[in-house]
Amino acid sequence: MTRFLGTGWFCCLLLLPLSAAAEEAATVAVEVGAISGELAPELERNIRAHLAIERLNGEPAPMSSRLQYLHRQASEQIEAALQPFGYYAPHIEAELIRGNEGWVARYRIAPGQPVRLDAVDLQVTGEAEDDPVMKKLEHSETLVPGAVLHHADYENHKSRMRSVAAERGYYEAEFGRQQLRVDPQRRQADIELRLDAGPRYRIGEVRYGESPVDLSLLQRYQPFANGDPVTTNKLLELQRYLIDSEYFSTVEVQPLWDEAVDHVVPIQVGLEPNKRTAYKFGIGYGTDTGARMSSSVRRRWLNRRGHSWNGLLRLSEVKSAVVLQYNIPGKVPYTDQYGARIKQETEDTDTTDSTLTSIGGFWQKQLGPWQQVLSLDWEQERYTLSDEENETTFLIPGGSWTITRADNPLNPSRGYRFSLTLKGASESLLSEANFVQGLASGKHVLSLSERMRLLSRADIGVTAMENFAVMPSSHRFYAGGDSSVRGYGYKELGPENSDGDVVGGRNLLTASAEVDYLVAENWRVAAFFDTGNAINSVNDPLKSGAGLGVRYLSPIGPVRVDLAVPLEDSGFRIHFTLGPDL
Template identity: 45%
Template sequence: MEIFTIQSNRFSRRVRGLLYAGLLLGMTQAWSAELSLQIEGVSDELASNVKAYLSIGSLESQLITNESRLRYLHRQAEEEVRQSLQPFGYYNPTVISALEQLPSGDWLASYQVDAGVRTQLERVDIQITGEGATDPSFLALVENTPLQTGAPLRHPDYEDLKGRLQSVASERGYYRAVFERSRIVVDRLTNSAVVEITYATGPRTRISEIRFSDSPVSEDLLRRYLRFTEGDPVNVARLIDLQGALIDSNYFAEVQVLPLLDELEAGQIPIQVSLTPRPRNLYEAGIGFGTDTGARLQLGIERRYVNSRGHKMDARIRLSQVRNDLTGSYMIPGEDPRYDQYGLRSRYTDENSDTIESRTYAVGGIWQKQVGDWERVLSLDLEQEQYTFDQETLDQLLLIPRAQFNKTVADDRFNTRKGYNIDFGVAAASEALLSDVSLLQLTLSGKRVDPMGEKWRLLSRFDLGALTSSSFERVPASLRFYAGGDNSVRGYDYQELGPVSDQGSVVGGQYLMVGSLETDYMFRPDWRLAVFADAGNAFNDFNDSIKTSVGVGVRWQSPVGPIRLDLAKPISDSGFRIHFTLGPDL
């Protein structure tokens, strides 16, 4: 008996264990059941909106622990599907729904939807009343809206038009504008609809006064930045334009241009221009390296506003292994200070490269003006240059008027995918006007960047120059043409190419012709591999040979701009050269 009893107890424990395991397994299967949604019969756009409307969608991919709630939400689904289709003009859909538990224990909620006939716009009545009835901005909105007689009804188009009307009203000073009527009337039986909108703009608000906060520059100068005045209608685009122009002036760190809505009275409103000045002085220092110049050091000071008239002063020194420059300028805002300034400038240059040994002192006047997309720079400089070729030193004085025209168009100045730059210049001197030699110099250069797919670019550039003189031997070294270097024909040293003297020294030429083609590939974000071919030379005779080189390089789009490392090999000469440069592509 004792043995039987023991066996009986062991058997009972085994039975209870199996029962517990089975119960636990069943509970686990129940708790692990998940819900899947299936929507069929409609386009992806409609299906997406159906899913967004379905309350049961909140349980999708969730563990189902409450079957009664699941079934309750499923019963709501058919009406929710109907509501989700109405914004797109479907008011009579057919919906077949089903909820089933699969053999795996998971749940499937399926909805077969036939959207039915789409509602068409039988009549569209959009009226703008008040002063805005003749405003071109409102008229353009009404003319271009998709809400047209015979078009399908789409609630988003209706809401979008209302939102745009309100935005235009706010931007153009219709601060009392209201919707007197706005509704959609749908006839389900005929699948037709009527849209009725009446927007009363009221009077357009005028500018009563323009107020400027305290500023280190005079109000007279600030008002020359305006593109509106007292009595003009409010136009937010012009207020934003003024804000950008004042920030670009470099006088201010922060600018706010706001209509004072709490002072709106009798259709008149003041504009407040709040200004936070930048520090008067900006000190700059930088170091760098380029294979043309070697190590570089730059120090500078900019006085952003010398006086209340907004005059500016700049002085800086640039030192390198090849060339040293000391420059200064004093600039005065013009009649339109956004695009117009003039002033005085001075320069001392000491260049001592393998090709040029010269010192230049220059002082003169300059006038910079933006003309459309072009930047125009006119200048008149008195220059004295002392230069040496083959141990012979010459000293020339020239009075040089110059005109320079530059245009740059780019999608991004620092990381260009598409754009171009073109630069044209003319300079002259005459022995009849304080110059030791007469000359005329013309230059033309261009750069272009074109995309070739997502990761490829094609970069091209050219430099052309021509110089005629009464005595070319007396033309200063800095005005002659040379080729070779980082931004010329790579594979050759800086200014290595050009006509040579009887002693073999490069003395520069009357003509310049350089061209380059390059393609690069972005193999990872901010990194590109490049292959290129350069050709060109500086010469006195068009029969002189053209030098050609090819090479490969790598580019890194750094936070301060593109950095390039190139390895270039001349085709007809021995050796190779490494080039390292920093700066934008255009």
């Protein structure tokens, strides 16, 4: 008998490591679903986030006592996970079973009927009662009687009330009452939010740090006046305008709340002057221009009045230019400026060979959403057309008006750009002929789905001129190229002379439609159709091209590679461009 007992104990000791090894090899699987139908994804995500046992999902099982303890907590945790979505009386079926491959913790849930809002009281008091922006906070699209209670909507509206009050200068704003009362039995909830905004603080003295330009110029950058309400947006605008001026490398705008007197707060603007001279160099390639390089220098300020000058040298196989420009800040310097410029441009293509020298001035001003540029340029141009050398002199007044709207400047899902340019000349004003010319250009981006966009553009140009033969090459219309009718070369399309050489036209008509699709992060594929031509009459034929392309969404704008085929002619052409869609 003793021998038998001893043998039994020995066998048990041998089995212990095997049992421990089996326990160690077991894993835990956590299943969450609905008793019937499907559980809403947001509910499942929140349940798993609340479940402590979820941390063991797919992991080796702990001691069974630990697993049982976590399982007993699960129902309470599921209830807590459902309450933010308005479900306060769920039915939960929970089981923990041991299978052949490990433990399975299974939870089936019926959320039940949600709690709905009954009484909703949103109020703003104090000086904010006369502030229309603050009064809008007394209404919410989500916090309305009858709506399902979502705790996130309640918290978001509280945060919005606080943030809008702070943005609009209600520095002492605080909630007098903030309550969310839930009655699970009646499945009803009441909300009460009463924000006492208190007094509204106003802008006092604006103190600027060290600056290379006069205080009077800095004050013209202010998008507010002394005594205006303190708003975060206006302070951020001042910061952005000063940085964009390029006078400063660092700008910090801070209200000095501790120094406020009678609810008037001084503003401190910390400034760090920029390097006075900036140099830039660049190289690139485009199928319209061929290989290119550029070099520029900018003297950010010449004097205390903030005048500046910049020079540009641009070289390419097709177009080259040298430009010197003197700039004077306008009355509203972050949008307006005056300037004078002198430039020389050369262009050598299969259709044109020209050298243009010009001296002139411009006035740039913002008119609401439109940017207006008025100009006056004296131009002398030497050019060759049809193997004939010509030289013309014109004094050309002109104007352009541009508007751009986009949800994202570099990769818009929707937006548009429209520009109108008018210019002309008169024989009575130092010009060799009379002419009037207009060019309207438009681009549009429309989202067709989350991944698909429709991009369209059109250009319409018209010239009124009796003796078009003396019109210089730079003011004639041509078509073809990366931003025109793809499938044709740069300025390859237009009216031809008797020898078949393209000489440019009086009018321009081009249009394009393109669909692109996001196939992977930062990558799109595109299909497009372009049509148009430079023409002298409505009877002149249009040319068309179509093709496929690839776009890489780089940090500086889309890089495009297109393979285009001319539909009326033979061959194909590859187009390579870089830049924003609008």
